[in-house]
Amino acid sequence: MGRSESIVVSYLDWSWRRFMGPECFLTSLLADIRRQIDEKAPNGAFYIAGYSIGGPLAFACAHDCRAAGRKVAGVAILDAPAIAKGVPTPFLIRMRRHIKDLLKFDIRGLIGSAMAKMLTSAPMLPHLPSLAKLPAAKLPFAMGSYIGDKLAMQLTRQRYWAWWRGRIETIARSPIPTLLLSSADFDHLGQEDLGWGQYCEVLEVVHLRGSHENILDPRNLEIVQEKLGALQVEARHFAGKPPHGENASTTEP
Numbered sequence: 001m002g003r004s005e006s007i008v009v010s011y012l013d014w015s016w017r018r019f020m021g022p023e024c025f026l027t028s029l030l031a032d033i034r035r036q037i038d039e040k041a042p043n044g045a046f047y048i049a050g051y052s053i054g055g056p057l058a059f060a061c062a063h064d065c066r067a068a069g070r071k072v073a074g075v076a077i078l079d080a081p082a083i084a085k086g087v088p089t090p091f092l093i094r095m096r097r098h099i100k101d102l103l104k105f106d107i108r109g110l111i112g113s114a115m116a117k118m119l120t121s122a123p124m125l126p127h128l129p130s131l132a133k134l135p136a137a138k139l140p141f142a143m144g145s146y147i148g149d150k151l152a153m154q155l156t157r158q159r160y161w162a163w164w165r166g167r168i169e170t171i172a173r174s175p176i177p178t179l180l181l182s183s184a185d186f187d188h189l190g191q192e193d194l195g196w197g198q199y200c201e202v203l204e205v206v207h208l209r210g211s212h213e214n215i216l217d218p219r220n221l222e223i224v225q226e227k228l229g230a231l232q233v234e235a236r237h238f239a240g241k242p243p244h245g246e247n248a249s250t251t252e253p
Contacts (some may be wrong), residue, residue, distance in 0.1 A: 020132040026163045035234035045071035055080030076179040078187035112146030120154040177202045185212040
């Protein structure tokens, strides 16, 4: 077998305005990923990996591609649970993330996050579709992009579990070999396999040191690369994560 070539699958137009459209944004996002795979790796079997919610997206994409007749050689899920319900994040983990944000001293990020939480609160949420129809305004200090990014994240968090519940209920136990790399941040779920065992016939679970945010730090990259090497996916594609912390990569043997 010759050397495999890895490709990065982009999450196209991750805009909060796309959440206001008639089609579920995550459904259209999945269609975007499948289209890119068909364009960049049109022939033969492929491997696919995803980080954070990119993991379930990769799993759903693999299932859809297999149902359409494509051969999927393997799936890697980096630190994402399959449990189809919103489980509260422990207080200490939330505090650690808040402190980390404060230490960055990212004033624009903090303001953008506060604005996004306000705009996605129950009283304001019904007004978002009207706001989405307005032309994008150029705000001082590039605040528009900061608020837009945080809005996309808040809407993703609000709507992801409802979308995932609908998807995972339609997927029987998958015969595709699946690798789960998990951090300590999901130990509170009480399931070593983070719920993936009930959906995967062939599952390998590897626990890594650190948290969700630093699971791909240099101390873990060697073992991540070793495990992904079995799927012929290059870990370097996950080191530079996009703004929202999700990524997907495919490899064609």
